Amino acid sequence: MEYGIFSHIEEIDEIEELLHGAEADGIASVWLTQGFGHDALTVIGAVGRGLSRLRIGTAVVPVYPRHPMALAQQALTTNMLIGGRLVLGVGPSHPQVVEPCWGMSYARPARYMREYLTALNGALTQRVRFSGEVVTARGDLTIAGDPPVPTVMVSALGPKMLELTGELASGTVTWMVGPRTLAELTVPTITAAADGAGRPTPEVVVTAAVCVTDDPGRARAAIDPVLGWYDDKPSYRAMLDREGFARANQMAIVGDAAEVRAEIGRYEAAGATTFAAQLYGTPQERAATRALVGELATASASAGATGADF
Template sequence: MRIGINGSSLVATGASLGRLVDHAVTAERDGFASYWLGQMAIPDVLTVYAVAGGATSRIELGTAVVPTWMRHPLMLAAQALTTQEACGNRLTLGIGLAHRQIVEHAIKVPFRAPAKHMAEYLAVLGHALADRKVAVRGDIWSGEDDLSTSARSATAPPLLVAAMGPRMLGLAGGQADGTILWLSGPRTISRAISPALRAAATEAGRRAPRIVAGLPICVTDQPERVRAVINGVLSQYGQLPSYRAVLEAEGAQGPGDVAIVGNAQQVRTALAALAEAGATDFAATEFGTSGEEFLATRAVLAEVAAAGV
């Protein structure tokens, strides 16, 4: 299982472009395989990666995730291919539906037919990225264009879809390269996500899909206190239906219950359990209530990344 760092908490707290780039540079220096950022209102994550690509040389740069409703798939393809050229073909493009409450509040568009929306979005985006030419007509998303005239050194970035339910997992395995998760623990991955994803990929004749698991993680000697703080900071996820379903499937009351929290050995054991469940990657959202906890967490993650799980 490859170990990466998810810096989305910095986006949520208003970090500058320079701070985000420095965070990615540090992740590469510390030996991590990948670096992930979520797209919120601002900054534009693909623009961040165009800059970070010039400051790094090896680390994979992944979006976790870009919401589909806000960008036409042709526009996203143009942005992704430009960023891919800028970062030397190290981009992985993670996309997702986001949530009804967020979409309808932000852009005043009805959140309807989400599975059909994603299937048509992938049809346009997939051809635009892989073939550089697209002629697709759908009920929700259509596109006809030629993207072959520039960014010629850019390869099609791997495409991941945030997915939790059966229909979305079918699309992630059948039309994309896998899924990127948030708050899904080993029970959910092994029992629901991995089997459905791999079956869809096999049926479509695609290679084995990636499963990028994302969880809060903290090395601490006060686990109950840290879990309580995580529950408070991430309380909004318990109110979103899709995440509520994931937490219930894991037998968890809140995000703190699925977080990887404990001493160094307990954290190593939990990471090994994720790998055993079928996760191919772990995108760590580092958490701490003190500088010592952050340092201890980074040290264990770097140790596991170097050793492999």
């Protein structure tokens, strides 16, 4: 399993420091959210140059307000700027955002995502001819220089989304998904769908809030106001219920370094291919968490180089 960092975008200079620091420390990937602040793909194109190894992913770009040809154009440009290291994570967002904010219908999101991915995959080749029930994309892009096509991943949680992701994308980027759900639902469903479509084994990227601390009660209480937003969102509520959690803050990985390391290990055992930690806590706790991620990344890379199990 590889290790990464999952982060919101607040100050662009801080993201540049994060990317360069992660590469220097042997961390495999950095995953950036797309909310109502800075545009993630623009930031990645601006500060992701000058790196040689680090994969940089969006987690995730909402598809409803972005036509697939427009997103393909932006993603191809960004990927060219950073030397082909972009992972384009996309997702449907939530009805509480799509309908009141963008004035669009959230009816049958799995159908929308299936059509969107079909059109997006075509547009990423710079030639698309697709007409569906709800998505139409017909035309050619003219980006010079033979831009590399980014890896496409989806924030697939439920069975229908996992199935279509296995058929049409390279993997899933999860949030609020625990080890039990990963082992019982996520990995077997997406893998079976990929096998049926003749695609390679899909990636399963887990993102989770993590805090290395000697005061877990205080740390978890501090995380609660941030993660509480996810308590009643249907797609996340279903994931919490599968783990037996009443509150989203129970999904956070909180404890001393040994406890956190052991809990992260449960995700690897469940089939995750990448674990990306969102750092929480005091500055000292965030630094300790960041150091642990670096240690895990170094150990994983060393084990991979020697062929040892880890």
